[in-house]
Amino acid sequence: MNRKTIFKMVFLMGIGGVIGIILSLGLLKLHQPNYIRSFVQIGDFFVRNSLAFYIGLILCLFLPAVYQYVKAKRNYNQINISDDRADAYEKAGEDSFNLSMLINGVFLILNMMLFGMTFDKTRGDFLLVMFLFMFNVICASVLEIVAIRYIQKMDNRLKGEPTSLRFHKDFLESCDEAEKLRIYKCGYNAFQVSKNVSLGFIVITMISNITLETGTFPIFISCMIMLIQVTSYNYYSFRH
Amino acid sequence: MPLTNTLRVQRAKLGINQAELGQLVGVSRQTISLIERGDYNPSITLVLKLCRVFDVAVEEVFCYKEDKENE
Numbered sequence: 142m143n144r145k146t147i148f149k150m151v152f153l154m155g156i157g158g159v160i161g162i163i164l165s166l167g168l169l170k171l172h173q174p175n176y177i178r179s180f181v182q183i184g185d186f187f188v189r190n191s192l193a194f195y196i197g198l199i200l201c202l203f204l205p206a207v208y209q210y211v212k213a214k215r216n217y218n219q220i221n222i223s224d225d226r227a228d229a230y231e232k233a234g235e236d237s238f239n240l241s242m243l244i245n246g247v248f249l250i251l252n253m254m255l256f257g258m259t260f261d262k263t264r265g266d267f268l269l270v271m272f273l274f275m276f277n278v279i280c281a282s283v284l285e286i287v288a289i290r291y292i293q294k295m296d297n298r299l300k301g302e303p304t305s306l307r308f309h310k311d312f313l314e315s316c317d318e319a320e321k322l323r324i325y326k327c328g329y330n331a332f333q334v335s336k337n338v339s340l341g342f343i344v345i346t347m348i349s350n351i352t353l354e355t356g357t358f359p360i361f362i363s364c365m366i367m368l369i370q371v372t373s374y375n376y377y378s379f380r381h
Numbered sequence: 382m383p384l385t386n387t388l389r390v391q392r393a394k395l396g397i398n399q400a401e402l403g404q405l406v407g408v409s410r411q412t413i414s415l416i417e418r419g420d421y422n423p424s425i426t427l428v429l430k431l432c433r434v435f436d437v438a439v440e441e442v443f444c445y446k447e448d449k450e451n452e
Contacts, residue, residue: 220410227399228414296409317408319421 161348168352184258191259192266195273198255202248203280209241210288217295242288249281332374339367386443388417391435406430 170176187194216234220227256274261267289303301311313324342363349355392402399417400410406427415421423431432439 227410231411231414298407298409317412318424318427319412319415320409322421 161344164345165348165352168349172353187255188259188261188264191255191270192273194255194259195252195270195277198248198251199277199280202244202251203277203284206241206244206248206281206284209237209244210284213237213241214291217291238288238292242285245281245284249278252277252281332370336367336370339363339370343367383446384422384443385419385446386416388413388431388442391431391437391442392417395435402431402434405434 213234216230216237219230252274286303293299298315299312300315301308346359346363350357350360399413403410403413416423428439428443432442435442
């Protein structure tokens, strides 16, 4: 290790320390009755208006996801005109398709988050909330299944039953070498991003436990996520 | 990329489109397009499959040119 690397490491550690201090001071500022009351009020607002939020999620996320999927289909259907124009249509179709799946994924996660954060079985419209949550989850799952089946119909090399647990394995096996390379690159980049984010979450949950007494459970969960990420990566690196 | 190819020319000689060539060698149309544009270097297996379809030697389809920086 040369001097420059050591200096860089010390510098980054110093920056990390400064960010930690700023974060701690910021969280300590939040640990005041006024702010705590505001947070409780925000939480209550979400619980009281959860029905509106569920409907809002459908309008703001699910419908755009469906629109992007339809747009992707329209572009994919134009591909067989000529090779030169096919690339442009394929790129446009792929962009819309990926955007649709991204929005749909966000929709599903926000639904779960909302359900978890606003769960209150004592409320009068509890069954309606449950119904809306289930409805949204089913809608998101159906869109994903329909989209995968469409891609498979368009390119019959691609195998795998979307409702099966073996789907990812079968799908990956049926991809060609360029598609596999792309999947591996995306997977590796996603792993690196999520590993760094997990580390960030561990630091935040630790500092917030020290300053706001948020408890040890968030620390446990964020550490478990990082532990699973690292061990599963190393497990597969041993296997391959 | 230092690997260049005459895939488009060879394909034109056979009179097939990217999707048809993809079907013949078991890859997607998109992969053929990526190879033609020089955005993807195919594996040895795929190179041999392509050359078998065109019935030509590898050198007639693919050419490796050293980068001047690497020389």
